[in-house]
Amino acid sequence: MKQLNLVFLWHMHQPDYRDHGNNLGVSKVGAGQTATDNAAGEFTLPWVYLHAMKDYVDMAAHLERYPEIRCVVNFVPVLLEQIEDYVQQFASRKFRDPLLRMLATPDLNHIPEVDRHLLLNTCFRSNHVTMLAPFPRYQYLHDLYLSLSREGDAMLAYLSGAYFSDLITWYHLAWTGETERRRNPLLATLISKGEGYDAADRQHLLASIGELITGLIPRWRALAARGQVELSATPQTHPLAPLLLDFHAARESLPDAQLPVSTTYPGGRSRVMTQIGSGRASHATRFGAPPAGMWPAEGAISAPFVQLLANAGCRWIASGEGVLKHSLAASGIHTTMHAAYRPWQLEGAPELTLFFRDDRLSDLIGFDYAKWHGRDAARHLVAQLDAILDAAPTDEAPVVSIILDGENAWEHYPYNGYYFFDDLYSLLKQHPRITTTTYARLLAQARPVVASPLPQLVAGSWVYGTLSTWIGNQQKNHAWDLLCAAKQSYDLVLASGRLSAEKSALATRQLAICESSDWFWWFGDYNPAANVASFDQLFRHNLVHLYHLLQLEPPAQLEIPISAGSSAATGGSMRRATESSA
Structure with missing residues (x-):
């Protein structure tokens, strides 16, 4: 009997909301x-x-409640x-x-x-x-x-x-x-x-x-210990790594993308390597071993970033279906509806396997099923999976990846999604042709899944398959310029040796917080004004604190808001993967 391998990846993330500044005399958030x-x-x-x-x-x-169900968290x-x-x-x-x-x-x-x-x-x-x-x-x-x-x-x-x-x-x-x-x-x-x-x-x-x-955390550690859950990680503070490595990565999917005035993020390669290493080390401290794989921040990847992840020991990563479509087109490979249902390997990094998100099914859970009766939604999703399996080539066992935010969607569901999950997990546990699994299990089984070669990777994310959510308009680019200026100051001060080891460590921690992708996500007039104001203030305050740790006077422009948002916009914490369904 043909089998479908189903991988749920639930992504749990919040940026650092702590004010490490300790009364630095700037406006506070909240x-x-x-x-x-x-x-x-x-x-x-x-x-x-x-x-x-x-x-x-x-x-x-x-x-x-459903020990038969496996997933990645x-x-x-x-x-x-x-x-x-x-x-x-x-x-x-x-x-x-x-x-x-x-x-x-x-x-x-x-x-x-x-x-x-x-x-x-x-x-x-x-x-x-x-x-x-x-x-x-x-x-x-x-x-x-x-x-x-x-x-x-x-x-x-x-x-x-x-x-x-x-x-x-x-x-x-x-x-x-x-x-x-x-x-x-x-x-x-x-x-x-x-x-x-x-x-x-x-x-x-x-x-x-x-x-x-x-x-x-002990509950999740116990779920992992019994093999039901594979715990994965993201580089330490959720940085948009392809852009830290090279702002021009944004033009691989959008050739006309506007870039910041700064030509590059200073020392980006070193910072990305540090973020990867810190993330893997902190995961090992909490859970006993480094993660087998990573969900890069926002599923954003580029060929240089994939190589750094492979060098660090990652065995798998996942990204958005749009990235795969752009990459196959650039590689001259005809895209089929089944392309996202098989693993891939980038030439030059054969030790790392790439999996890609089914955008349509993931968005159904994230945005549409909340309006359905839980049982109807669960049955519809299982029927979609059955159809994928029926259409798959005879010699293939499709791997379907459903990847989405594991926290923000459920408040839109009645009872926080309780009945949807109850019905979905109940149907899946007894389904004869669908097996819920994890990426590590797929790679470790006696007959591991065979990855197809991907000659070229076009940089992008799970949102639209591009990096436009984090760079490309005036406000986002200005935020990058502010961060680049702070990083240049950081480099000069640390090279001078005038900071103690303790203060240097604090400055490095603060820099990592400033590198989080979340600040750039919120800049733009398509986001709610109140949310934009909160994250705008917190980003600028984090930069001010970094300057103070470097014993420098913060630039006056950090007192000026970057983005105003829109009073008419709603939501903001989630995006659909494709513009056509937005």
Whole structure:
């Protein structure tokens, strides 16, 4: 019987939201934070622990319920660092996240105005259709806020400590995972109570969150230890490596792409090698061995980058289907519908195998199935896989890669996707012709999959098969120029030897944070203004802190916003893979 090998790769990532600047006198990101109260390591945005308690927990629980299902889960090292940071905060009870501090505050009746604004500006940030409207008392808090805000900010002063206690409690209840709500009686009790939450309720909820966060990495380690999950990684802080190596990589898929004024990123090859090495080493520290493979940041690859990954010991990487299509066309190879369903090897790097994402199926999960009944969506996906297998050549066992964000899609699903995963994993575990597997297992089996030769690789990413999401317009290019200038200063100062070893290490860590792809993702008028403002400020603040670590005066232009975004744009945290389906 013909068999289809199905690989799910769930990518878990958040950039470093910690302010390592320690009161450097620049504007801070996030409501309620000032230059005087922002401690070193303060979290400027709460997305790491919120996604941890909702999505990373749920995704582990789905697999624990279905031990027959195998998959690859990609954890970016800088995300794991922050999860471990939260574990330490819960252990010490010294919270450097403003929301957790508010949840832990015994008396919310006399909190300062800055903290009131923090709660009002933060505790309604969610998908209101699936995470607010289903809870009438939470919806009431929002309606009351809207009613008072229409009368002017002065009216908000009438909100009591009881209001803020209910608000912050509901916000955290809304961000709990569906599997945890079904397991933990405390959550059911608090949700049923609905209002009138007191300090004891908040302390119980805080303790429950702490248990979830503390147990998260051990849960994933256990899933990997029993062979159900292959844990992969990304270079340390999620850098857009092909561009660090050469800005001209953007023109391989878009010949007319506009490039930054800076001709190249200074010392890019060394930085990429350091990012790869740091990512593999930190993964080995947490999980006992370096990862067999990597999901490069944004699935962005180029021929020089692939060679560096191969040299570092990576046995597999994955990217977007658009990259494969462009590469096959450049290689003079006719593209068929089955091209993405087989592994490939780039000439010059035979020890590394490339797999490519099925963009259509991945986007169905990421953007469309949330509107379907869970069982219908699951059946439709399995039917698509059956059709792929039926159409495959007789002598081929197709490898279908479904790769997507493992955290942001689920808030669009009812019940955080619980029923979709329940139905999908249930159908797959008993399907006679579909085997869920991992890339490492495919490469290690007695008859390993045979890779086809890929003569030429065109640089690109999983988004459109290009690098245009991170470079090419005025705002993104300006951000690269600011980073290049900071890197030149970094090189000169470290070469001078005037910094101590400790301060040099801090500057190098800060540089790596500035190299994250996330900042460039958000620049552009097609993204929501509020999100753009947050990431814009954080990027510039990170550069300012780098200059201060180098004992240099930051350029005045770092005080000027790079991008404004659009008040009409929605979403932003996810993209479809192809422009035609956007």
